[in-house]
Amino acid sequence: MTAILRTPGDWPAILLPRDETIDPLDLAAARERGAFVGLRRAIQDLGPTGTIATVAASGLRGRGGAGFPAGEKWRAAAASPTGVSGRRYVVANGYGADPSSQTDRTLLERNPYAVLEGLVIAAAAIGATDAIVAVRTDATDAIRVLETAAAAMLEANLAGDDIMGSGNSVEVTIRPVQGAYMLGEETVLLKALEGKRGQPEQRPPQPATSGLFGQPTVVQNVQTLAAIPWILANGAAAFAAIGSRASPGTILVSVRAPAGAGVAEVPIGTSLHDIIALAGPRAAAAKLKALIVGGPSGGILPAELADTAYEYEALRAVGAHIGSGAIVAADERACIVDLARLLTRFCADEACGKTIPCRIGLRRVSEIGDRIATGVPKPTDVQLLADLSADIVGSALCDHERLATLPLASGMRYFRSELDEHILRSSCPAGVCRPIAVAATSAH
Numbered sequence: 394m395t396a397i398l399r400t401p402g403d404w405p406a407i408l409l410p411r412d413e414t415i416d417p418l419d420l421a422a423a424r425e426r427g428a429f430v431g432l433r434r435a436i437q438d439l440g441p442t443g444t445i446a447t448v449a450a451s452g453l454r455g456r457g458g459a460g461f462p463a464g465e466k467w468r469a470a471a472a473s474p475t476g477v478s479g480r481r482y483v484v485a486n487g488y489g490a491d492p493s494s495q496t497d498r499t500l501l502e503r504n505p506y507a508v509l510e511g512l513v514i515a516a517a518a519i520g521a522t523d524a525i526v527a528v529r530t531d532a533t534d535a536i537r538v539l540e541t542a543a544a545a546m547l548e549a550n551l552a553g554d555d556i557m558g559s560g561n562s563v564e565v566t567i568r569p570v571q572g573a574y575m576l577g578e579e580t581v582l583l584k585a586l587e588g589k590r591g592q593p594e595q596r597p598p599q600p601a602t603s604g605l606f607g608q609p610t611v612v613q614n615v616q617t618l619a620a621i622p623w624i625l626a627n628g629a630a631a632f633a634a635i636g637s638r639a640s641p642g643t644i645l646v647s648v649r650a651p652a653g654a655g656v657a658e659v660p661i662g663t664s665l666h667d668i669i670a671l672a673g674p675r676a677a678a679a680k681l682k683a684l685i686v687g688g689p690s691g692g693i694l695p696a697e698l699a700d701t702a703y704e705y706e707a708l709r710a711v712g713a714h715i716g717s718g719a720i721v722a723a724d725e726r727a728c729i730v731d732l733a734r735l736l737t738r739f740c741a742d743e744a745c746g747k748t749i750p751c752r753i754g755l756r757r758v759s760e761i762g763d764r765i766a767t768g769v770p771k772p773t774d775v776q777l778l779a780d781l782s783a784d785i786v787g788s789a790l791c792d793h794e795r796l797a798t799l800p801l802a803s804g805m806r807y808f809r810s811e812l813d814e815h816i817l818r819s820s821c822p823a824g825v826c827r828p829i830a831v832a833a834t835s836a837h
């Protein structure tokens with residue numbers, strides 16, 4: 394089971410209860426701690442317009458990576474015509490595409506009522522009667538917990554017909570889905586929920602106007618939804634006071650350092666250094682070389698940038714992103730060229746193939762990375778990498794293509810001398826890469 398890293402501080406824990414002994418499925422205890430106060434306020438006091446205005450005023454941004462304002466998405470879906478079917482949908486994205494990040498799975502297992510309450514509030518606010526949680530088939534504990542929690546809510550009239558006598562009806566369904574990395578992308582996920590094989594869709598239209606079965610659909614990461622009950626119970630201003638000015642609230646991070654690992658909740662804007670330190674005193678003291686921030690398409694940052702704020706714009710400015718919430722700290726034993734090429738290969742392998750610059754370009758970029766790491770680069774490789782990356786990003790159909798070149802781009806930007814060692818001297822300073830030339834010589 395994933396370790397929860399202790400996060401001291403004078404800010405309220407919104408996503409993960411600080412007391413680890415709590416039974417996540419005890420509905421009565423959850424209500425004593427304040428669960429479902431937000432739902433009551435939304436459906437009995439605020440109504441759809443007031444609820445959406447509160448979410449918008451809180452400044453809550455999507456935790457699935459892109460950081461889009463939740464209130465804006467809800468407003469668009471609520472205002473979009475439904476046609477004759479009259480249907481709108483809310484989909485909680487709990488797919489957790491990045492295998493190196495345990496954030497969303499941990500949340501689903503430890504705080505299912507927060508996710509489901511947020512889901513029901515979102516549905517009532519946009520006028521949807523169908524609310525779906527999409528979760529990986531192999532996340533069996535999360536599926537069991539969610540199904541038990543949803544049944545308890547139905548029994549307690551916190552979901553289902555005429556919730557709390559308000560006239561709002563929301564049917565909650567837990568939908569296990571299985572596929573590759575790209576299934577976490579929202580338009581692919583929606584196709585999977587329709588029972589079809591999916592590839593990312595050109596936008597516009599956005600899912601908020603034409604999503605599941607062509608109907609207005611709010612797709613929201615499970616963390617985004619889990620923050621909603623707290624916002625409605627405590628007010629938009631209280632939420633806006635936590636985290637950074639541009640990105641209020643808290644977020645889950647999945648940390649892996651040489652001396653410790655686990656999932657932590659932190660206010661957005663916490664420094665990378667302080668997040669790594671949560672993995673334990675030995676992690677805090679370890680001499681780090683690089684931080685991979687954002688998962689497989691993350692940026693590789695030098696340790697000198699560890700005071701960067703974990704926040705959408707601050708990370709983008711240094712060539713990384715929040716992505717899947719994964720932060721991996723590497724020490725002197727790591728080779729940046731090797732890391733960058735392995736991440737790029739993962740991204741190339743996972744590209745769905747719909748767009749040619751992504752399909753062919755990422756493969757070429759990955760091959761160049763392999764050439765450099767194995768000691769047989771061409772003199773034009775560095776320029777070729779830069780040109781290819783620009784072409785790939787410029788023709789992006791989906792965010793995967795826009796982000797997949799980040800590991801190499803950031804590696805080249807911050808660790809140029811290490812790259813040059815590989816190219817000019819066929820030498821790997823960290824002793825990780827096995828240049829073909831050396832391997833061939835030693836074989837004789």
Ligand SMILES: Cc1cc2nc3c(=O)[nH]c(=O)nc-3n(C[C@H](O)[C@H](O)[C@H](O)COP(=O)(O)O)c2cc1C
Binds near residue numbers: 486489612614
């Ligand atoms: C390749 C790729 C994989 C993604 N995987 C996930 C995922 O596993 N979970 C998730 O919530 N969002 C994922 N996203 C982002 C979603 O497309 C979408 O932006 C998000 O679910 C919207 O919710 P939010 O606004 O609350 O972040 C992925 C995007 C891309 C391009």
Ligand code: SF4
Binds near residue numbers: 593748749751
């Ligand atoms: S950009 Fe890449 S991952 Fe995205 S749709 Fe095109 S081929 Fe698929």
